[in-house]
Amino acid sequence: MQPPVEIRDSSEYRRRMNELLTIDPRRTVVVTVDMQNDYLDMELATAPVAPQEARRVIGNSKRLLEFARTEGIPVIHAYVKRRPVEVERGFESHPMVSISQRARVSQNAQAEARKGPDRIEGTPQAELPLELVAPGDVHVTTKRVMDSFHGTDLDTLVGRVFKADTVVLTGINTDTCVLATTFAAGNRGYRPVVISDCVASMRGIDQHWMALEIMSRSIAWVMTIDEFKAKVQAVKTQNPAAAR
Amino acid sequence: MQPPVEIRDSSEYRRRMNELLTIDPRRTVVVTVDMQNDYLDMELATAPVAPQEARRVIGNSKRLLEFARTEGIPVIHAYVKRRPVEVERGFESHPMVSISQRARVSQNAQAEARKGPDRIEGTPQAELPLELVAPGDVHVTTKRVMDSFHGTDLDTLVGRVFKADTVVLTGINTDTCVLATTFAAGNRGYRPVVISDCVASMRGIDQHWMALEIMSRSIAWVMTIDEFKAKVQAVKTQNPAAAR
Amino acid sequence: MQPPVEIRDSSEYRRRMNELLTIDPRRTVVVTVDMQNDYLDMELATAPVAPQEARRVIGNSKRLLEFARTEGIPVIHAYVKRRPVEVERGFESHPMVSISQRARVSQNAQAEARKGPDRIEGTPQAELPLELVAPGDVHVTTKRVMDSFHGTDLDTLVGRVFKADTVVLTGINTDTCVLATTFAAGNRGYRPVVISDCVASMRGIDQHWMALEIMSRSIAWVMTIDEFKAKVQAVKTQNPAAAR
Amino acid sequence: MQPPVEIRDSSEYRRRMNELLTIDPRRTVVVTVDMQNDYLDMELATAPVAPQEARRVIGNSKRLLEFARTEGIPVIHAYVKRRPVEVERGFESHPMVSISQRARVSQNAQAEARKGPDRIEGTPQAELPLELVAPGDVHVTTKRVMDSFHGTDLDTLVGRVFKADTVVLTGINTDTCVLATTFAAGNRGYRPVVISDCVASMRGIDQHWMALEIMSRSIAWVMTIDEFKAKVQAVKTQNPAAAR
Numbered sequence: 001m002q003p004p005v006e007i008r009d010s011s012e013y014r015r016r017m018n019e020l021l022t023i024d025p026r027r028t029v030v031v032t033v034d035m036q037n038d039y040l041d042m043e044l045a046t047a048p049v050a051p052q053e054a055r056r057v058i059g060n061s062k063r064l065l066e067f068a069r070t071e072g073i074p075v076i077h078a079y080v081k082r083r084p085v086e087v088e089r090g091f092e093s094h095p096m097v098s099i100s101q102r103a104r105v106s107q108n109a110q111a112e113a114r115k116g117p118d119r120i121e122g123t124p125q126a127e128l129p130l131e132l133v134a135p136g137d138v139h140v141t142t143k144r145v146m147d148s149f150h151g152t153d154l155d156t157l158v159g160r161v162f163k164a165d166t167v168v169l170t171g172i173n174t175d176t177c178v179l180a181t182t183f184a185a186g187n188r189g190y191r192p193v194v195i196s197d198c199v200a201s202m203r204g205i206d207q208h209w210m211a212l213e214i215m216s217r218s219i220a221w222v223m224t225i226d227e228f229k230a231k232v233q234a235v236k237t238q239n240p241a242a243a244r
Numbered sequence: 245m246q247p248p249v250e251i252r253d254s255s256e257y258r259r260r261m262n263e264l265l266t267i268d269p270r271r272t273v274v275v276t277v278d279m280q281n282d283y284l285d286m287e288l289a290t291a292p293v294a295p296q297e298a299r300r301v302i303g304n305s306k307r308l309l310e311f312a313r314t315e316g317i318p319v320i321h322a323y324v325k326r327r328p329v330e331v332e333r334g335f336e337s338h339p340m341v342s343i344s345q346r347a348r349v350s351q352n353a354q355a356e357a358r359k360g361p362d363r364i365e366g367t368p369q370a371e372l373p374l375e376l377v378a379p380g381d382v383h384v385t386t387k388r389v390m391d392s393f394h395g396t397d398l399d400t401l402v403g404r405v406f407k408a409d410t411v412v413l414t415g416i417n418t419d420t421c422v423l424a425t426t427f428a429a430g431n432r433g434y435r436p437v438v439i440s441d442c443v444a445s446m447r448g449i450d451q452h453w454m455a456l457e458i459m460s461r462s463i464a465w466v467m468t469i470d471e472f473k474a475k476v477q478a479v480k481t482q483n484p485a486a487a488r
Numbered sequence: 489m490q491p492p493v494e495i496r497d498s499s500e501y502r503r504r505m506n507e508l509l510t511i512d513p514r515r516t517v518v519v520t521v522d523m524q525n526d527y528l529d530m531e532l533a534t535a536p537v538a539p540q541e542a543r544r545v546i547g548n549s550k551r552l553l554e555f556a557r558t559e560g561i562p563v564i565h566a567y568v569k570r571r572p573v574e575v576e577r578g579f580e581s582h583p584m585v586s587i588s589q590r591a592r593v594s595q596n597a598q599a600e601a602r603k604g605p606d607r608i609e610g611t612p613q614a615e616l617p618l619e620l621v622a623p624g625d626v627h628v629t630t631k632r633v634m635d636s637f638h639g640t641d642l643d644t645l646v647g648r649v650f651k652a653d654t655v656v657l658t659g660i661n662t663d664t665c666v667l668a669t670t671f672a673a674g675n676r677g678y679r680p681v682v683i684s685d686c687v688a689s690m691r692g693i694d695q696h697w698m699a700l701e702i703m704s705r706s707i708a709w710v711m712t713i714d715e716f717k718a719k720v721q722a723v724k725t726q727n728p729a730a731a732r
Numbered sequence: 733m734q735p736p737v738e739i740r741d742s743s744e745y746r747r748r749m750n751e752l753l754t755i756d757p758r759r760t761v762v763v764t765v766d767m768q769n770d771y772l773d774m775e776l777a778t779a780p781v782a783p784q785e786a787r788r789v790i791g792n793s794k795r796l797l798e799f800a801r802t803e804g805i806p807v808i809h810a811y812v813k814r815r816p817v818e819v820e821r822g823f824e825s826h827p828m829v830s831i832s833q834r835a836r837v838s839q840n841a842q843a844e845a846r847k848g849p850d851r852i853e854g855t856p857q858a859e860l861p862l863e864l865v866a867p868g869d870v871h872v873t874t875k876r877v878m879d880s881f882h883g884t885d886l887d888t889l890v891g892r893v894f895k896a897d898t899v900v901l902t903g904i905n906t907d908t909c910v911l912a913t914t915f916a917a918g919n920r921g922y923r924p925v926v927i928s929d930c931v932a933s934m935r936g937i938d939q940h941w942m943a944l945e946i947m948s949r950s951i952a953w954v955m956t957i958d959e960f961k962a963k964v965q966a967v968k969t970q971n972p973a974a975a976r
Binding site: 318327329330333335336380382384386388395396397399400401404405406 | 806815817818823824868870872874876883884885887888889892893894
C-alpha cells in the first residue's frame with residue numbers, strides 16, 4: 001500500500017552520523033539477539049523469517065562474527081531458552097504476544113501464529129545455527145522478554161567484564177527484540193551500532209526496513225558489515241595499540 | 245521519497261487485536277511521556293514538533309486526561325527535569341544524541357539541533373502545558389533516558405501503588421521516548437496501549453507514523469481516544485463494579 | 489570478646505512477628521543461595537564454613553527441600569557459576585572482596601583467603617551437594633554479586649512464573665549473600681522468611697548469629713524448619729484448597 | 733543479655749582493610765540515607781533514634797558534609813518522600829514493616845510503632861535537619877524501599893554524572909536502609925565506605941553495633957570521619973592534581 005504520509009529521505013543524516021563515529025575494538029562487543037533456529041532454520045522454525053532473509057542474515061553474520069573473533073572483539077549470544085517449568089506455569093513474556101497467539105492471529109508474514117510455547121531448552125528450535133557459534137563465545141540464555149538486558153547478566157558482561165562503550169547489535173527481529181535491546185543499550189549509555197546486513201524480521205521486510213529507519217534517525221548507528229570493518233581498521237591504523 | 249520496499253497494510257491485524265482487548269479502568273493508568281513545553285510550546289520549544297502536531301496532541305491529550313480523571317484512572321506525567329549539576333558535569337543521556345548535537349546535525353524536521361542542555365529544572369521548557377495538568381496528577385521527574393521506567397519509580401507506581409495491568413501511553417516523541425517506554429512496559433508484563441491522537445514526533449510525521457506502525461504490529465495496542473473510551477465504557481456496562 | 493554494648497533480647501519481637509505470619513504454600517518459593525561445594529564440601533571447599541556447620545546446613549536443607557517438593561513449593565537454586573572469560577578478564581564481583589583477597593587477608597574463620605577466582609563453571613566447587621538437588625528444581629546460575637536478584641531472572645521467576653508473595657531463604661553466607669538477597673526480596677515487596685537451620689557463614693557463628701539477629705528485628709521472619717512446616721500445615725488445615 | 737555465641741574480635745581485619753584503601757576525592761560521593769527529622773528531631777520524630785544518638789549523628793554529619801563540600805566531593809541526600817496518593821492507595825514499602833505496624837509491635841527501642849504512614853511530602857518529618865543541607869547538595873527523594881538505589885536515579889548520579897568509584901555512606905538506620913544501600917553499592921561494583929560517626933539505628937545501639945560489625949567484616953570499609961579525612965588528605969599530598 002501507499003503510506004498515508006510522505007517518507008522523507010534520511011540518508012544524509014545517517015551518513016553524517018556514521019562519519020562522526022569512531023569505534024575502538026578494545027571497547028566493543030558484538031551481541032546477537034535471538035539468532036535462533038526457531039527463526040532461521042527453514043526446517044525447524046515455528047516463526048520463520050523469509051527464506052532469503054534467513055540466508056542473508058546467516059551468511060552475513062558468519063562473516064561478521066569471524067571478523068569480530070579475529071579482532072579480539074567478544075561475541076555474546078543473547079537468546080531465549082525457556083525452562084520447562086516456565087511453560088507449565090504459563091509464563092507470558094509479553095501480553096500482546098500471548099493474546100495474539102491464543103487468538104491465532106499471526107504477526108508473521110510467512111507463517112501462522114505459533115501454536116504453543118517456543119524455544120524450550122533441549123529443543124533444536126532454541127539452538128543457534130551451528131555456523132554462528134565458536135568455542136569462545138559467551139551465551140546469555142536467560143533472556144525472557146524483548147529487551148536482552150532485562151533480567152539477564154548482559155549489562156554486567158558489557159560494562160564490567162568487557163568494559164565496552166560500544167554494543168554492536170545483530171539478530172532477529174529487527175523491530176522487536178533488536179529494537180528493544182538497542183534502546184536498552186542506549187539507555188545505559190552504551191553506543192548502539194546495528195549491522196543492517198545481520199538483522200531481519202519475521203514480520204516482513206517492510207517492518208524490518210521501518211525499524212532500521214527509525215533507529216538510524218535517532219538512537220543507533222546503522223551500518224553494513226563493510227562499514228563496520230572499515231571503522232575498526234581505521235582505528236587500528238591510527239592507533240596500533242588498538243590492534244590485539 | 246518512495247520506500248525501497250512495499251509497505252504492507254496491517255490494519256486488519258490491528259483491528260483484530262484491538263477487538264480482543266478488554267480494559268479494566270480500575271487496573272489502568274495513563275502515562276504522559278515528556279509532554280513538555282520544550283516540544284509543544286511554539287514560543288518556548290528548543291526541539292519543537294510541527295505546530296499543527298503540537299495543537300493536535302495538546303487538544304487531544306486534554307480530552308483524554310479529563311476522561312481518565314473522571315473515570316478515576318490515575319494520570320502519571322513522566323518527564324525529564326535535569327538538575328543543574330547534571331548539566332555542569334556534562335551528563336549524556338544517550339551517546340548518539342550528544343554526538344549529533346555537538347556536531348550540530350539536527351534530527352528535528354522543524355528546527356536546528358539543540359544548542360545546549362535541555363529541560364533544566366526551573367526553566368519553562370521543562371514544564372508541562374498548563375492545560376494538561378491537574379492537582380491529583382502524579383509527577384515522575386527523574387526520567388533521564390528514553391525509557392521512562394529506567395532509574396525512576398514508575399514501576400513502583402504502576403505495579404505496587406496502582407496495581408495496574410494496563411499502561412496507556414501518550415507523549416513526545418512517538419519514535420523514541422514513547423517507543424522505549426512502550427517496550428519497557430511490555431517487558432514488565434504490562435499491557436501497553438498507545439493513543440495515536442496523543443503522540444507526535446519532532447522528527448516528522450513519517451517517523452511518527454512508522455513508529456505507530458511498528459508498535460501496532462507486535463508490541464502495543466494502538467488506538468484513538470474514542471476507541472479507548474469505548475473500551476472503558478464497555479467494561480463498565482458489563483460490570484458496574486468497575487465504575488468508581 | 490565482650491561486645492562494647494549490651495545486646496538486648498529480641499526474642500519476644502521475633503515470636504510475635506512469626507505468630508502474625510501466615511504462609512500460603514501456593515504463593516511461596518524456596519530459594520537456596522550459593523549452596524555450593526565451595527563452602528560445604530570439606531574436601532573441595534576453598535572457602536569452607538566450619539565442618540559441623542556444613543553438616544547442619546546440608547542435613548537440614550535436605551529435609552526442608554524434600555518437604556517443599558512434597559508440598560508443591562518450587563525450589564530455586566541461585567548461585568555463582570563464572571564463565572572462564574569472566575575470570576580471564578579479571579571481573580570483580582565486589583571491590584572489598586578483591587582487595588581482601590589480593591592482600592591475602594582472610595575473612596574466613598576456618599581458612600586462608602581464596603587464592604584465585606572461585607566457582608568457575610565446570611569445576612566441582614561450583615556444583616551443589618548432590619543430596620540437595622532434585623530433577624524439578626530450577627537453577628539460576630547467573631548470580632555474580634551478593635544479591636541473587638541482581639542481573640538474574642530470579643525476580644521474573646518468583647513474581648511472574650510462580651506468582652509468589654513469600655520467599656523462603658536458605659544458603660551461604662548468612663551475613664552476605666543471604667542477607668543481601670533477603671533485603672532484595674523485601675525491596676520488591678516479597679515477604680522474606682529465613683530458615684535459621686539452613687543458613688551458615690564462613691565468617692563464624694558469631695557473624696551468622698548477628699546477621700540472623702539483625703534480620704529478625706526488622707526485615708525478615710526468621711524461623712526453624714519445624715516452625716515453617718507448622719505454618720504450611722496450618723494453612724492447609726484451614727483451607728484445604730491450599731493443599732495440592 | 734549474653735549472646736549465645738562468643739563474639740570474635742575483628743578489629744585487626746578492619747584495620748588492615750582500611751589501611752589498604754586509597755580514596756580519590758575526585759571519584760567519591762557522600763550519600764546520606766534517610767537523614768530525616770522523622771528519626772532525628774526529638775520534637776517531630778515518629779520513629780526517633782535515642783536523643784544522644786541523634787545529637788551524635790547530626791553533629792558529626794555536619795562536620796563530614798562540610799568537609800566533603802570543601803573538597804569538592806558531591807553530597808547526595810537519598811530519602812523517602814511519599815506522595816499523598818501512595819498513602820491513600822496503601823502502598824507498602826516492606827511487608828514486615830506493614831505487618832509489624834498494623835499489629836502495633838514496635839521495632840523501636842525508644843518509641844511505639846508508627847501509627848500511620850510516615851514521611852509524606854509537605855510534612856516537616858520528611859525534611860532533613862537544616863544544618864545538614866547546603867545549596868549545591870543533590871536530593872534523591874524517590875527512595876521508597878530500604879535500598880536507596882532501587883527505583884531511583886542514584887546509580888545514574890553516582891556512575892554517570894559523578895563518575896565515582898567510591899560511595900561514602902551515612903544516615904539512618906545502620907541496620908536497614910544504610911545496610912541495604914551499602915550492599916547495593918557493592919553489588920554495582922562501587923567501593924562502600926561507612927562512616928561510623930554518622931550512622932545510627934532506632935532499634936538500639938546493639939543493633940547499630942552489630943550492623944557495623946557485619947559490614948566491616950566483609951562488605952564495607954567502616955571508619956570514622958577522621959580516618960576518612962586522613963585518606964583524602966593522603967591522596968592530595970601524593971597527587972596534588974586530586975586537589976580541586
